[in-house]
Amino acid sequence: METLRERKKRRTREALLRAALELFTTQGYERTTVDEIAEAVDVSQRTFFRYFAGKEEAAFAVQTMTEDRFLAAVRARPPHEAPMTALRQAFLEGWDAIREHVEEAVPVELYLRMYRTIGSTPALLAAHLRRSVAIEETMARVLAEREGVDVDSDPRPRLAVAVFGGVMRVTERQWSTGDDLSPEAIRALTASYLDQVGSALTGNWGGD
Amino acid sequence: METLRERKKRRTREALLRAALELFTTQGYERTTVDEIAEAVDVSQRTFFRYFAGKEEAAFAVQTMTEDRFLAAVRARPPHEAPMTALRQAFLEGWDAIREHVEEAVPVELYLRMYRTIGSTPALLAAHLRRSVAIEETMARVLAEREGVDVDSDPRPRLAVAVFGGVMRVTERQWSTGDDLSPEAIRALTASYLDQVGSALTGNWGGD
DNA sequence: AGGCTAGTGACAGCGACTGACAGTTGACAA
DNA sequence: TTGTCAACTGTCAGTCGCTGTCACTAGCCT
Structure with missing residues (x-):
């Protein structure tokens, strides 16, 4: 049971988060002041x-939630699975149930738009990569x-995870x-790119 | 021939760079003010x-020089070489002649110590990764x-380059x-890790 | 010698962030 | 119900990275 004080806190936090993402995605991260x-x-x-x-933490708050779910999914994978298979399946699973889990905090659409803002804002892209490295560890x-x-x-x-992470970055x-910009689209891309890593490494793509 | 004004500028720049790196590597990046x-x-x-x-640009000034050399080395590789081979050779070449080329600007030892500072400073690590992505593109x-x-x-x-970049990050x-912390050490590590990527991907490392 | 301009210092100001302190409001017990 | 305590908040002052402005100095060029 949630107390009044806790409810107020949660509402303030969610209001701040939504306002922040709304402003970030519409007028840009840098042009938005705290x-x-x-x-x-x-x-x-x-x-x-x-x-x-900080400003940055607000920008990544929802991402943090989904990343935690991804890590949990990896841990829950059957132990006999090959490493790359486990990562692949956990990742795809994560996107399957994304809507319900994100919607508790903010509209899914806002979450998806935020990805675009992250990709096009150098400061956020840098932070995203640093966070990815932490997850990979x-x-x-x-x-x-x-x-x-x-x-x-x-x-x-670490090598396997770095390769997986590299493919994920290209996919993203x-x-x-x-x-x-739909969950289905990134699912399809992920599967396709993971299938192509092998042939990408062996080279001679020209097929001359 | 270099004019007096140009000489003064170069000396000021080098002095600033050296002072910055010296302070960054000894007392830390964040704890050093402009x-x-x-x-x-x-x-x-x-x-x-x-x-x-900005502060960041000073921290990466020397890295920028060596990265440019690496890119030039990739372009200079014989066209018949397989992509991953070209990247590998260019990278190893870069570390071969690192001493002479860095020493023109700052002591090599300072350059190498700066790598450690970058790796242990979240803000610099993030910037480093973002820069890596740009190079990979x-x-x-x-x-x-x-x-x-x-x-x-x-x-x-992009997949091949992302994989290569991933391996480089693990190596670094x-x-x-x-x-x-010697050029020879990273050369050896690079070669070793690139050789192991294949087996890392196929999984079943346990050998049960 | 004298004009031009690159380079510099001094100053003011913005935005992210932090510490300190005081006021307010919910939680809980008497 | 009331009083006490702790949590939460607003205000203020200050640091640091970074930028615009403007006047001034010093190297360059004719």
Whole structure:
């Protein structure tokens, strides 16, 4: 049971988050000031910083939720699965149920639009990549444990995860700059690109 | 022939760069203010910003030089080489002649120490990754042209480059957190990790 | 020698962020 | 119901990265 104080806090946080994403996606991240966000919700700037460590944290708040779900999905994969298969399936699963889980916080459409803003804002892109690296580190440890190898002496877990992450970045880029900004579209792209990694590495694409 | 004015400019720039890297690597990037750097060279803060677009640009100034050399090396590779081979060789070549080329600007040791600082400073790591992505985009276009495919319709150039970049990141991480911070060490690691990508992807490392 | 202009310093200002302090409001017990 | 405590908030002042402006100095060129 949620107390009144907790309800108020949650509402303030969600209002700030929604206002922030709305402003970021419409007028741009850099051109949006924290004062503006606070004003839109009618709280002081100081209060914004009590809910979010910074502007950046607000921009990635929803992403954090879905990333946590992805990590949980990887951990829940059957242990006999090959590493790359486990990652692939967990990722696809994540996008399957995305609508319901995001909608609890903000409209899904806002979440999807935010991806585009992240891709086109250098500061956010940089933060996104740094966050991806952190997630990959966690994934590497999970994979290493699944396979019973030591993540620090055996480079293969980190290599596998880095390759997977690389493909994901190419996928995201293609998706977020394209026309079809739907979960179904990124699912299809992901599957297709993962299938093509092998042939991309062997080279001689020209087929002369 | 260099005029007096040009000489003065170059000396100011180099002095600022050296002071910045020295401060970054010893007391940390975040704990170093631009005022401090300017003061160390005895110029105004405003002047610092006339030589570098920001604190970050100073931190990556030398890296930019070596990255340009790497890109040039890729372009100079024989056209019949397979894409991944070309990238691999260009990268190894870059580290071969690193000492002479860096030493023109700053002591090599400072350059190598800066790598460690980048790896351990979240803001710099994020910037480094964003810069890597930009380089990978250029590399993808170079490879696509070499192989005669269209970089926008065929995902393989970007996939190959993303995989290579992923392996490079794992390599850099291992190298910059290890004991042996020498060009020879990263050369050896690079070769070793590139050899292991294939087996990392096929999974079943446990050998149960 | 004298004009032109690149380079500089000094100053003011913006935006992200932080610390300190005081006021307000919900939670909980007497 | 009331009083106490803790949580939450607003206000204010200050730091730091970064930018625009303007006047001034010093190298360049005729």
